[in-house]
Structure formats: structure tokens, C-alpha cells
Amino acid sequence: MSSWSEGRRPLTLAILALGGEGGGVLADWVVAVAEQGGWYAQNTSVAGVAQRTGATVYYVELFPPAEGDAATGGVRREPVMSIFPTPGEVDVVVASELMESGRAIQRGFSTADRTTLITSTSRVYSIDEKMAMGDGRVDDAELLAAAGRASKRLVAADFMQMAEDAGSVISASLFGAVAGCGALPFTREAFEAPIRAFGKGVESSLAAFAAGYDAATEPPAAPAPAPVELPMSSWSGASDAGPARPSRAVEARKGHREEERRRIAAEDPGSLVGPGLRPLAEQVRELPEAARSMTLHGLVRTAVYQDASYAERYLERVRRFAAVDPDREGEARLTCEAARHVALWMCFQDIIQVAQQKTRRARMDRIRQEAKAKPDQLLQVREYLHPQFDELTDSMPAGMAKRLRRSRIVRRTVQAATRQGMILNTTSILGYTQLSLLARMRPLRPRTLRFVREQEAIDRWIERALGVAPADGELAREIVECQRVLKGYGATYEHGSESFARLMDAADELAGQDGAAERLAALRDAALADEHGHELEAKLPKAPAH
Amino acid sequence: MQQLRHGAGTELHVEGILAVTKALLQSGVAYVGGYQGAPISHLMDVLGDAREILDELGVYFENSASEATAAAMLAASVHYPLRGAVTFKSTVGLNVASDALANLASGGVKGGALVILGEDYGEGSSIMQERSHAFAMKSQMWLLDPRPNITAIVDAVEAGFELSEASNTPVMLDLRLRSCHLHGAFTAKDNRRPPMTVKDAIENPARDVSRVVLPPASFQHEQEKVNDRWPAAVRFIKERGLNEVINDGASDIGIITQGGLYNTLNRSMELLGCSDPFGNTQVPLYVMNVTYPVVDDEIVAFCSGKRAVLLLEEGQPDYLEQNLNAILRRAGVDTALHGKDLLPVAGEYTSAAMTKGIAAFLQRYQPDLVVHEPALLLDRDDPASPFASPVDPAAILPRPPGLCTGCPERPIFSGMKLAERETGQHHVSADIGCHLFAINAPFDLGATTMGYGLGSAGASALNASGADRSTVAIMGDGGFWHNGLTSGVGNAVFNKNDQVLVVVDNDYSAATGGQDVLSSHADTPLRSTQHPIEKAVRGIGVEWAKTIDNTFDVTQVRDTFVEAFEAKDAGPKVLVMQSECQLNRQRRVKPEMRKALKDGKRVVRERFGVDAETCTGDHACIRISGCPSLTIASNPDPMRTDPVAKVLDSCVGCGVCGNNAHAAVLCPSFYRTDVVHNPTARDKVLVRIRSWWMRALSRGLERRAARFEVAA
Structure with missing residues (x-):
């Protein structure tokens, strides 16, 4: 008897998609193509809550036209098709998203001996990844490598981008890949037919289909079956980034650009800053080579934030770290991280800074671009601002602010006025004027309450790090990196400040102990684990009884 | 159709x-x-x-x-x-x-x-x-x-x-x-x-x-x-021969299956090499297309003379297996009957689960029928096993169902969370419907769900006059009209229960696909709609009831929750939270919008955005929203590493993120973009005046920045 193991079996496809991505349409199109070709086709799915933003599997079986007498005289006149994908027996797996391809592998659908795995390298982050206070994203590189290991042939490309470029949806570009990968014996015209019959957005769907088709079409000369070939060229941003993390093209580009900058920073640091900072930029030559680029970033940032003398103050602070850096000739990580975090803290987000960021031309241009607005098209940008009493007084000269803060009447009046928050139209004459006036209050900043307070805190932090640096350079660097928990605004910022204070206390206690740096790093991760500080509380060394 | x-x-x-x-x-x-x-x-x-x-x-x-x-x-x-x-x-x-x-x-x-x-x-x-x-x-x-x-x-x-x-x-x-x-x-x-x-x-x-x-x-x-x-x-x-006997006599063993499992059974036998795509099995089958009543004669006839029979019965308890054992025993048939001893006692009979059970049965009674061993039967540790999963489990995170982009229920739960920051936490009795997704991250609200429309009833025992806070119950409009009005609201009134009851009124029985209910706003020629929920609860004796007709106003939702939590009135406090289901709204509005655009009418499209420079990457906005369109993206800033918040193109401009930023005092990074399509002459003049003014005012700022920045 000709049997399953001898190849008398249907072609099987499992499509893993998220709700609203058109996985059902894709499955229907595949069925339509097969039925047009005279094949038996069956398609099943599970509906229900999985469709609401959860992940769903659509399963399709295609059986070739009846083979003469095989169909007659049997128990059934039609082939009996399965309603479940069977682990190890799926010919084509389509995943609309990289983590879903991982899930397909985990469930045994995609296997190295059989499966053509078509996956988009784009990511739709899960709620856990999104909620993390720091960076909760899973390792894309691992997912992609697993996709390579668990498939006979891998077609990995950013099908989401292709669809967006074509003004279509991802089901169309993935369908193109299903057609192009060669796993199904139907012509391109046959595949395009259901799109044309679908009637909605035919042209854009066909464009996305074509892009997907090309991505999946193997170069003709590739007879060797074994090694998995990743179509690198189709990763977005891969051209200048190399095969790093597919969906993190931004990081890859940043890394690439940073390398370029480091080279320039060694030879001609002045070219990386504006004319007003050239003399200062020349001074970075005294710093470890590895830290120069980051320092130049910091110089520009602090100068734009305040002025050239503020940048000078920044450089002075970085220089002190360079002086105690245990690895000046090498990676100089202490100096690098100091250059990063000192600048970030010195440019704390106050009202003036926010106003400046909101009024920059590049920002307005970016928003127009995002909205795909034509130059003559009216576009309004409304800011959701909620300045609090403390933030307002923070931005006032210290003496005045202190006086106002003492007055309960003023506090109550301002709180009542700001309770609702305000929506400001930046694109209106009045709105833009207000914001740009606020941005112009920059010269007053050094006298504000917040500025004074932050500089004191910065100095304490720097002294603490420098104090331990000679004995434990690693711990010093970890202390520097604790600036990462100072983020957000309002309550989030306050929480960050509390965490920071506890981390600094912990650092004092840890100083001189073995593994102090690692332990502080673990505490910092704990501080970023939840917004209530439970995790940090649990991990902090118990205060000795007095 | x-x-x-x-x-x-x-x-x-x-x-x-x-x-x-x-x-x-x-x-x-x-x-x-x-x-x-x-x-x-x-x-x-x-x-x-x-x-x-x-x-x-x-x-x-x-x-x-x-x-x-x-x-x-x-x-x-x-x-x-x-x-x-x-x-x-x-x-x-x-x-x-x-x-x-x-x-x-x-x-x-x-x-x-x-x-x-x-x-x-x-x-x-x-x-x-x-x-x-x-x-x-x-x-x-x-x-x-x-x-x-x-x-x-x-x-x-x-x-x-x-x-x-x-x-x-x-x-x-x-x-x-x-x-x-x-x-x-x-x-x-x-x-x-x-x-x-x-x-x-x-x-x-x-x-x-x-x-x-x-x-x-x-x-x-x-x-x-x-x-x-x-x-x-x-x-x-x-x-009528509703049950089928297939290839009886082919062997002295057999398989009895529920009709619904037949296809999976045949696939399993194909994998093992004892059937083909057209169901030509080498193992006799009895297919129960009628699973109740069991036809005793047919069972006895099929089992008689067979050494062993395997019963495929999905789910538990094993009613059929008990029934068949009784039938065979009564008839004095000594055929060995296997079932849940070789197959999973509970859970879905997937292709993998059935193949394993059938392979075990055949190996025991007629191993020569197993001519092929599919990969799924291999040990998990075997590198050729499909489950020898070459992917790091840490890279695969769960994807629980959640509320859609633009869902009007999201701001209700954002508002409740914010109110609880002021008043402390409450016991929340959940109900069936989309709102049940609030039990998951990021809201983590809701302790039990007792059945459709039973959210209020599920809170009824947790009612004590001396307690410093009330219990909260949730109900959807679907569940409300299904039975919640009487089983919940009426019960709470009658028993003087002090619960705070939230009725989510989104115009449809939304979770089941957007069917109309009594309180729907749609005008339908065939059904009588537009019966307000507040009127119904007042009619049944509720004194304290409020309707919020725009749930997207998070501040108002929060304040109303606080008000209800603090109300000292006896009896249920009913909050009707009313805004249209976005999924259905988009279905209605999108074609209208497309038509207006085509007809050259002035159309304003709204969507939200986040300033990457202003966002500090703490994701507090996500933790009180969970909107699918509000996600994270790599930080474009060369100095910072944590991802920033980002609004995707799928944003429908519902405004929750902006209102959350206000109500929770989050950050100034959110903005709303209104793009005007088919602008009027006035719009066009406005663009020119504003562009000119903004260029003039920004000139000084840009010039100063240019002294420090390298020209892009």
C-alpha cells in the first residue's frame, strides 16, 4: 500500500498569526488557489478569544487531485483531512512575527527535516516585554538562529515592512512568500488570482505579494540542500548593519555609526561638534580613545541644553573619571559610562528642556513625515502637558520657589488649576509662541531650584563613584550606571529617585566586599523589575540592627 | 450568502x-x-x-x-x-x-x-x-x-x-x-x-x-x-446506519471512536502506516456519529470475537468507557477494552496525543501493523524529535488575549487603577466578556468569574456593613441583559448590598462579535433597541446610578470611581460606563471616512505619537494601558539604551494614552496629530501663516543649536 511515509500525503501548512493580521484571509487564499487547481483543500482554525490580540494557528491541508482508482472502492471518496497540525509533519509554516516562529518551533510544527519556515523578522512585542521598566525585549538573535536550526529552508524577512511599503497588510506579503518559496506546485498567476478576486486593495496587495514573492525566491544556483541560507539582504537596515539583530535595525545602525564615530573621534574630534564647541572638542584627545565619541555626544548635548560653559563643566566631570579609569588604554568602560550617564543626568528633563524639544524644527518635520502629510496639508500637533506644582516651582529661581512652596494657598490654587492637565496646540500661533518662550528661559535655569538640587546630587554621586574607583573600578562603573533608574516624570521620577537613593546606600555598604559590582548590578536590575520597588526591597541587604 | x-x-x-x-x-x-x-x-x-x-x-x-x-x-x-x-x-x-x-x-x-x-x-x-x-x-x-x-x-x-x-x-x-x-x-x-x-x-x-x-x-x-x-x-x-462500521474483519482488534475524532484517528493511522488518505484502514473501526444513546447491539457485535478494542473518547469523565464496560460485561463479552489507560485522561485529543495512544495499543496487540514510526513518537531528548525544540524557552513569552486598540473598556480599567491608588485596593468580581481581559497584565483587576452576567452576584457574599470599603463588581451589557439585571442588580437591591457595580455599556454584545442588545444605539428595523441601562436599574430600585457617556475621559472615570468608592449610601452603586466598541465602530466609520475622502470632503484624521527625545523609556504609560498600538521601539538616541514608547500606525486616535498621561500625571511625551485631508481654503491660508510664524520663532533656537550641533 502506498502510504504516508512513502509520500502519499497532503501538503500541510500552519499559519501562525496574531489577531487582525489577516491570517484567515491568507489561509482562504491558499485554499482558493488549490481548489482552482483541482486539489482537495481544507482549512481550519480556532476562533474565540485567541483572535483578540492573542496568537492563532490556521491550518490548511491540500491533497492532489484523485489518483484514478485510489479514490474508487475506498472507504471514502474524498481524502480524509486532519484538523490538527501534527508535530514533525508540517510542510510550510508561516509566522507573521518572529516570536511566533519560535512558538511554532516550540510546538514541533517547524522541523529541520521537512519544513519551509516563512517568518517575518518584525516583532510585535508581548505585554511582558513592553511593560518592563528597562529593556524587557527577548533575544531576537536567538529566535532567528532557532528558526534556522528548526527548518529545512528558512525565508526570513521583514514582511511587515514590505506590506507597509506597499500600503497593504502583512497577509499579502506573506502570501507572496508562500507562492515564491516553491513549496506549493502552483503558478504565480494562480496565486495572484484570489487577490484579484478579493477585490479590496488589489493593486497594493499585489505589490506586497510581489515583494514577498521576491524575498522567498531562491537564487537559481543553490543545489546544496544542507546549510540554511538567510536572505540577509531583506532584513531592514541590514545593508549598513550586518546580520545583527534583525528587528533591532536601529541598534545595529547605532552600533555601526558609533564605530565610524570612534574612528573620526580619534583623528578629528572637532568635526563631530558644531563650531562653538571645537576648542572643547579638541580637549577630548586627553581622554581614553574609547570614550571620546561618547564624550563628544555629551558635549553637544550639554551645550544645547544649557551653554558652552555647562559643556565645559561636563568635560571636567568626565575628565576626573578618566584620571582614575583602570583601563585607559583599552575599553575604558568607566570613562565611557561616565561620559554617557553624566551627560544624561546633567540634561535632566525640566519644563524648559521639554519646551525646547517640542519646538525644534527636526521634531516638527519628523511628525509631518510620520503622518505622511504633504507640505501644504494642515496638521495640528496637540501636546498633552500636565505641569505639576512642584515642576513649576522647580523651574523658578530657587529663592522664589522656596517661598512659593511654603505658601499653602498658592500650592492649592496652582494644583486646582493644573489638576486637569492641559492640551496645547504647538502648531498654533499662541501655542508655539508659549513653548518657544519657555524654551528661551534657558539662561534662567542655573538659578532654578531644580538645577541647584540636581547639581548637588550629581556631585555626590560622582564623588561616591570616584571614591571607590581606585580600589574597585568595576563598582565605580556600576555606581555610575545606576543613573539609569532615574527616569520618567512625576511619580515615576520620584520612585526612581527613591530607588536611586537606596542603591547608593547599598553601594556604600557593598564597597570593599567581594563581588560588590555584580551585586550592585543585580540590585539595579531589581529596581527596574517593578514600579513598586518590591523586587528591590526583597534583594536589598538587610540593614544591620542598631 | x-x-x-x-x-x-x-x-x-x-x-x-x-x-x-x-x-x-x-x-x-x-x-x-x-x-x-x-x-x-x-x-x-x-x-x-x-x-x-x-x-x-x-x-x-x-x-x-x-x-x-x-x-x-x-x-x-x-x-x-x-x-x-x-x-x-x-x-x-x-x-x-x-x-x-x-x-x-x-x-x-x-x-x-x-x-x-x-x-x-x-x-x-x-x-x-x-x-x-x-x-x-x-x-x-x-x-x-x-x-x-x-x-x-x-x-x-x-x-x-x-x-x-x-x-x-x-x-x-x-x-x-x-x-x-x-x-x-x-x-x-x-x-x-x-x-x-x-x-x-x-x-x-x-x-x-x-x-x-x-x-x-x-x-x-x-x-x-x-x-x-x-x-x-x-x-x-x-x-439509518448513522454509526459506521469500517473494514470489520480486517483484524481481530478494533478501534471505537467518537465521530468528531475520526479524521484525527485516520491521520494517526496513516502516520503509523495502517491506513491511507481515503480511510482504507487495516484496523476495523466503529465510528459513533451518535455518541448518545449508545447502541448496545452494535457495540456487542463489533467487540465480539476481537481480542482487544481501543475506545477514543475525548474529555472527562469517561462516560462512554464506563458505558461500554457495562454493556460488554452484561453481554458476557470478554474483549479487552482500552481507553483512558492508553490515552490522556483529560485534555484535547490532538493528532500527537492520539498517535501516541494508538501506537501504544497497536504495539501491544498487533505490532506488525505499525510499519512506520512518526517523529513525534521519538523521545523528547532524541534530536530528531519535533519537540527537541531548538529554541530557548526564555525567548518565547505568553501572549494573553487583551483589549483591542481603541477599546473603550481600557480607560475604565486605567481609571479604576488610578482610583485605587487613592482609595486602596478592592475585591473585584469579574464577569464574562472582553472586560475579563482586565485580569491580565497590565491591569491585574478581577478575582473571580462565576458566569455570564453573574459579576454582581459573584460579589454578593462579600458584603459587610462594617467594612471600610465596598466590593466591586463588573458586568458587560451583554451579561446585563442576559440575566444580570435580575440575578445581579435586582438581587443587590433586594438584599441591600453595598457593592459598586460597573456595567460596561459598549453598544453591542461585543465579545461575541458585535450583536445588538436592548441598549444598543443602532436603529434596527427588526429589533427594539436604545433602552438605557441606567433607566433599567433605576426601574428595579437602584438609587445611586451614574452614566458616563465617554469612558475615554480617564480623569472623569477615575473621579467617578473615587466618588462611588467613597459614597456612604446604602444599596448598590451602579456606574454605567458607556462608549462604543471600537472594533464595531471602525467597521462602521471606516467606509464612511473612505467615502468622505473620495468625495473631497474635509476629513480630520487623528493619531497619537510619542517624542522619542522626551520619553525616558520607563514605560509607565504602557503599564496603565496595554494598548496593542502602544508599543516600544529601539531608542534612537546614541546615548540611551532602554527602548522608548512608540505609537504604531494602527492607532485609531481614541485618546486613551493622552488622557492617561493627564490622569496619571505621566509625562509630556504624548502628542496627538490631526491631519486635515481635503483642506479648505481657510486651512491652506492657516498652514502658510503658521509655518511662517513657526519658522520665524524657531530661527533663534535653531541658530543657537547650530553652534553646537553638527549639521545633519
Whole structure:
């Protein structure tokens, strides 16, 4: 008897998609193509809550036209098709998203001996990844490598981008890949037919289909079956980034650009800053080579934030770290991280800074671009601002602010006025004027309450790090990196400040102990684990009884 | 839809649901009803859309208020030879309907009465995992479980009516989850006008007191069930050959399977090398397309002379296995019966689970039939096993269902979370519906769910006059009209319960696909809508009730929660939170917008954005929202590493992120962009004036920055 193991079996496809991505349409199109070709086709799915933003599997079986007498005289006149994908027996797996391809592998659908795995390298982050206070994203590189290991042939490309470029949806570009990968014996015209019959957005769907088709079409000369070939060229941003993390093209580009900058920073640091900072930029030559680029970033940032003398103050602070850096000739990580975090803290987000960021031309241009607005098209940008009493007084000269803060009447009046928050139209004459006036209050900043307070805190932090640096350079660097928990605004910022204070206390206690740096790093991760500080509380060394 | 009109001989390529609808029309059904719920929501929608065809045939159709209502509808078949069908999801629908069904089954039916069950079991299910089989046994209704094949399903509908009439018993047709969405083909017959319509019945009333469930008739009914109806049913099943015996004699072992598992069984045998794609099995099979009643003779005949038989029965308890053991024992057949000893006791019988069980059975009794060992049978540690998963488990995170982009329920839970920051946490009794997703991250609100419309009732015991806070109950508009008004609100009023009850009023029974309910705002010619929920609760005696007609105003939602939490009034405090389901709104609005754009009308499109420079990457906005369109992106800043918040193109501009930023005092990074399409002359002038002004004012700022920055 000709049997399953001898190849008398249907072609099987499992499509893993998220709700609203058109996985059902894709499955229907595949069925339509097969039925047009005279094949038996069956398609099943599970509906229900999985469709609401959860992940769903659509399963399709295609059986070739009846083979003469095989169909007659049997128990059934039609082939009996399965309603479940069977682990190890799926010919084509389509995943609309990289983590879903991982899930397909985990469930045994995609296997190295059989499966053509078509996956988009784009990511739709899960709620856990999104909620993390720091960076909760899973390792894309691992997912992609697993996709390579668990498939006979891998077609990995950013099908989401292709669809967006074509003004279509991802089901169309993935369908193109299903057609192009060669796993199904139907012509391109046959595949395009259901799109044309679908009637909605035919042209854009066909464009996305074509892009997907090309991505999946193997170069003709590739007879060797074994090694998995990743179509690198189709990763977005891969051209200048190399095969790093597919969906993190931004990081890859940043890394690439940073390398370029480091080279320039060694030879001609002045070219990386504006004319007003050239003399200062020349001074970075005294710093470890590895830290120069980051320092130049910091110089520009602090100068734009305040002025050239503020940048000078920044450089002075970085220089002190360079002086105690245990690895000046090498990676100089202490100096690098100091250059990063000192600048970030010195440019704390106050009202003036926010106003400046909101009024920059590049920002307005970016928003127009995002909205795909034509130059003559009216576009309004409304800011959701909620300045609090403390933030307002923070931005006032210290003496005045202190006086106002003492007055309960003023506090109550301002709180009542700001309770609702305000929506400001930046694109209106009045709105833009207000914001740009606020941005112009920059010269007053050094006298504000917040500025004074932050500089004191910065100095304490720097002294603490420098104090331990000679004995434990690693711990010093970890202390520097604790600036990462100072983020957000309002309550989030306050929480960050509390965490920071506890981390600094912990650092004092840890100083001189073995593994102090690692332990502080673990505490910092704990501080970023939840917004209530439970995790940090649990991990902090118990205060000795007095 | 027009496929429903096709006549005899046409081959139709359709989904399971449409095939069932067509089968009903071919069977001369006189009336149809039901209550929506996955996986048969779509059946209700198709019937609603087929209004015209139903009217032409004189078929009555209604959207029942609940499954109990739907089941009670079948009373029309008690005295009249009317074929009636109702549909709902199971087992929850059967729970609700069981009082009506028990009464119906007691008196019996004259016309065919068919209950089409959308069996929500296994992967993708949203309810507790139980079996409909128990209901069939307890009320003595027959249960059909056809093969997952479109023709078989269509045949089962027609046979179901006949079986019902032949045995005066209501029949349940189990439509498994995947069968509802199964695509396949069948050959159509002509639609049939019911020989008697409901109009004929109304105009010729009939009654027979012996059919009413009241002593002494009820005692007689029980006798009829076992003495008349059961034997009649068995006779019909045997005569019509509803159960199939396949290749008996091929071996001295055999497999008995529920019809719904047949395809998976054949696949498993194909994998092992003892069947082919056309079902030519080397192991004799008995396929129970009727799983209740069990036909004793057929079981005895199939098992006799066989060394061993394997029973495939999905779910638990193992009712069939117990039944078969009793039958064989009584008949003195000593064939070994295997079942849950070789197959999973609980859980879905997937291809992998069944292949393992069948392989174990064959290896034990006839190993020569296993000519191939599929990879899934390999040890997990074997590198060739499909489960020797070469992916790091840490890289695969769960993806729990959540509220859609623009969902009006999101701001309710954001507001509740913010209110709780001020008042402390509450016990929250949840209900069935999209709002149940609030139990997941990021809201983490809701401790129990006791059933549809029972959110309020689920909080009823947690009521103590001395407590420093009230209990919170949630209910959707679907659950409210299903039974919550009486079981929850009425109960709370009557018992002077101080709970705070939130009724989520989104214009539709949204979770089941957007069907209209009594309080829907839509004007529908066929139904009476626009009955306000607040009016209903006041009518039943609630004193403290408030309606918020824009849930997207998070600040107002939060403040109203605080007000309700702090209210000292006795009795339930009802908050009706009202905004239209975004999924349905988009379905309505998008075509309107497209048309307006095409017609050259001025259209404003809104969406939100986040300034990457201003965002510090703390994601507090995500932790009080969870919107699918609010996500994270790599930080473009060369100095910072943590990802920033980002709004995707799928944003519908509902405004929750902006309002959350306000209500929770988050950050100034959010902005809303309003793009004006087909601008008016005034718009065009405004653009020029504003651009000029902004350029003028920014010149100084840019010039200063240019001294420090490198030109891009």
C-alpha cells in the first residue's frame, strides 16, 4: 500500500498569526488557489478569544487531485483531512512575527527535516516585554538562529515592512512568500488570482505579494540542500548593519555609526561638534580613545541644553573619571559610562528642556513625515502637558520657589488649576509662541531650584563613584550606571529617585566586599523589575540592627 | 450568502457554519433561534443576514435573550409538527439552558427539535473544560457528533430532525470548535418550505395536557423515555446506519471512536502506516456519529470475537468507557477494552496525543501493523524529535488575549487603577466578556468569574456593613441583559448590598462579535433597541446610578470611581460606563471616512505619537494601558539604551494614552496629530501663516543649536 511515509500525503501548512493580521484571509487564499487547481483543500482554525490580540494557528491541508482508482472502492471518496497540525509533519509554516516562529518551533510544527519556515523578522512585542521598566525585549538573535536550526529552508524577512511599503497588510506579503518559496506546485498567476478576486486593495496587495514573492525566491544556483541560507539582504537596515539583530535595525545602525564615530573621534574630534564647541572638542584627545565619541555626544548635548560653559563643566566631570579609569588604554568602560550617564543626568528633563524639544524644527518635520502629510496639508500637533506644582516651582529661581512652596494657598490654587492637565496646540500661533518662550528661559535655569538640587546630587554621586574607583573600578562603573533608574516624570521620577537613593546606600555598604559590582548590578536590575520597588526591597541587604 | 439559495446538485465550497445553515433550510425548518457565543456566533450572524431567504420560506428567526430563552423556544415543537433549531455555545450555553431543556426532554416533542452546540473545547476555548455528554445523559437527549467533514455535518442536521421525530426526543448536534471553521465542499439540495409554518400553528392552537411537566404526567414521561423513546431512537440509528462500521474483519482488534475524532484517528493511522488518505484502514473501526444513546447491539457485535478494542473518547469523565464496560460485561463479552489507560485522561485529543495512544495499543496487540514510526513518537531528548525544540524557552513569552486598540473598556480599567491608588485596593468580581481581559497584565483587576452576567452576584457574599470599603463588581451589557439585571442588580437591591457595580455599556454584545442588545444605539428595523441601562436599574430600585457617556475621559472615570468608592449610601452603586466598541465602530466609520475622502470632503484624521527625545523609556504609560498600538521601539538616541514608547500606525486616535498621561500625571511625551485631508481654503491660508510664524520663532533656537550641533 502506498502510504504516508512513502509520500502519499497532503501538503500541510500552519499559519501562525496574531489577531487582525489577516491570517484567515491568507489561509482562504491558499485554499482558493488549490481548489482552482483541482486539489482537495481544507482549512481550519480556532476562533474565540485567541483572535483578540492573542496568537492563532490556521491550518490548511491540500491533497492532489484523485489518483484514478485510489479514490474508487475506498472507504471514502474524498481524502480524509486532519484538523490538527501534527508535530514533525508540517510542510510550510508561516509566522507573521518572529516570536511566533519560535512558538511554532516550540510546538514541533517547524522541523529541520521537512519544513519551509516563512517568518517575518518584525516583532510585535508581548505585554511582558513592553511593560518592563528597562529593556524587557527577548533575544531576537536567538529566535532567528532557532528558526534556522528548526527548518529545512528558512525565508526570513521583514514582511511587515514590505506590506507597509506597499500600503497593504502583512497577509499579502506573506502570501507572496508562500507562492515564491516553491513549496506549493502552483503558478504565480494562480496565486495572484484570489487577490484579484478579493477585490479590496488589489493593486497594493499585489505589490506586497510581489515583494514577498521576491524575498522567498531562491537564487537559481543553490543545489546544496544542507546549510540554511538567510536572505540577509531583506532584513531592514541590514545593508549598513550586518546580520545583527534583525528587528533591532536601529541598534545595529547605532552600533555601526558609533564605530565610524570612534574612528573620526580619534583623528578629528572637532568635526563631530558644531563650531562653538571645537576648542572643547579638541580637549577630548586627553581622554581614553574609547570614550571620546561618547564624550563628544555629551558635549553637544550639554551645550544645547544649557551653554558652552555647562559643556565645559561636563568635560571636567568626565575628565576626573578618566584620571582614575583602570583601563585607559583599552575599553575604558568607566570613562565611557561616565561620559554617557553624566551627560544624561546633567540634561535632566525640566519644563524648559521639554519646551525646547517640542519646538525644534527636526521634531516638527519628523511628525509631518510620520503622518505622511504633504507640505501644504494642515496638521495640528496637540501636546498633552500636565505641569505639576512642584515642576513649576522647580523651574523658578530657587529663592522664589522656596517661598512659593511654603505658601499653602498658592500650592492649592496652582494644583486646582493644573489638576486637569492641559492640551496645547504647538502648531498654533499662541501655542508655539508659549513653548518657544519657555524654551528661551534657558539662561534662567542655573538659578532654578531644580538645577541647584540636581547639581548637588550629581556631585555626590560622582564623588561616591570616584571614591571607590581606585580600589574597585568595576563598582565605580556600576555606581555610575545606576543613573539609569532615574527616569520618567512625576511619580515615576520620584520612585526612581527613591530607588536611586537606596542603591547608593547599598553601594556604600557593598564597597570593599567581594563581588560588590555584580551585586550592585543585580540590585539595579531589581529596581527596574517593578514600579513598586518590591523586587528591590526583597534583594536589598538587610540593614544591620542598631 | 447567496450560496444558501442554490438548488439540488450544486457543489458548494463553504465553511461549516454556512453548511449548517443551508442544511437547516434543506430540512424544512420552521423556526430558528439562539444565543451568540464562540464558536457559533457566526451562525447567528449568518441567520440574521439570511433574513430575506428565511422570510421567503416562512421561517421564523429570533435572537434569543439567552440560551434558556432559545431552549424554551423549542416548546413550539411540543404540540405542533414544526421543525425547530436553536444554537448556542456549549457547555456554558447548556448550563444556562438546562432547565428549559430538561422540561422539553421530559414531555418530549412532536416536531423535530435540534440544538446545535458550538462545542468550545480545547485549544482556543474561552470557557471551563467540560463535556456536553453529561447533559445528554441526565435529560435523555440524543447527542450527534458527526465526522469533521462538511457533507457529514450537513447529513447530521437532516438526520437529527428525523431522529428527533422518530423518538419524540430533542437532539443535540455537537459542532466541534474546528468543525465550525472547517472549509470544505458538499452537494446541495433544494431548500424546503416547512410543511407547517409557525403561522399555521398559531392559527390552529393545540394542547395535550399529558405533555405538560406536572404530576402525574411527569412520572409517565420518565417511563416513556426508557420504554418508548429510547428503543425508538436505537431502532432509527440502526436502520439509518448513522454509526459506521469500517473494514470489520480486517483484524481481530478494533478501534471505537467518537465521530468528531475520526479524521484525527485516520491521520494517526496513516502516520503509523495502517491506513491511507481515503480511510482504507487495516484496523476495523466503529465510528459513533451518535455518541448518545449508545447502541448496545452494535457495540456487542463489533467487540465480539476481537481480542482487544481501543475506545477514543475525548474529555472527562469517561462516560462512554464506563458505558461500554457495562454493556460488554452484561453481554458476557470478554474483549479487552482500552481507553483512558492508553490515552490522556483529560485534555484535547490532538493528532500527537492520539498517535501516541494508538501506537501504544497497536504495539501491544498487533505490532506488525505499525510499519512506520512518526517523529513525534521519538523521545523528547532524541534530536530528531519535533519537540527537541531548538529554541530557548526564555525567548518565547505568553501572549494573553487583551483589549483591542481603541477599546473603550481600557480607560475604565486605567481609571479604576488610578482610583485605587487613592482609595486602596478592592475585591473585584469579574464577569464574562472582553472586560475579563482586565485580569491580565497590565491591569491585574478581577478575582473571580462565576458566569455570564453573574459579576454582581459573584460579589454578593462579600458584603459587610462594617467594612471600610465596598466590593466591586463588573458586568458587560451583554451579561446585563442576559440575566444580570435580575440575578445581579435586582438581587443587590433586594438584599441591600453595598457593592459598586460597573456595567460596561459598549453598544453591542461585543465579545461575541458585535450583536445588538436592548441598549444598543443602532436603529434596527427588526429589533427594539436604545433602552438605557441606567433607566433599567433605576426601574428595579437602584438609587445611586451614574452614566458616563465617554469612558475615554480617564480623569472623569477615575473621579467617578473615587466618588462611588467613597459614597456612604446604602444599596448598590451602579456606574454605567458607556462608549462604543471600537472594533464595531471602525467597521462602521471606516467606509464612511473612505467615502468622505473620495468625495473631497474635509476629513480630520487623528493619531497619537510619542517624542522619542522626551520619553525616558520607563514605560509607565504602557503599564496603565496595554494598548496593542502602544508599543516600544529601539531608542534612537546614541546615548540611551532602554527602548522608548512608540505609537504604531494602527492607532485609531481614541485618546486613551493622552488622557492617561493627564490622569496619571505621566509625562509630556504624548502628542496627538490631526491631519486635515481635503483642506479648505481657510486651512491652506492657516498652514502658510503658521509655518511662517513657526519658522520665524524657531530661527533663534535653531541658530543657537547650530553652534553646537553638527549639521545633519
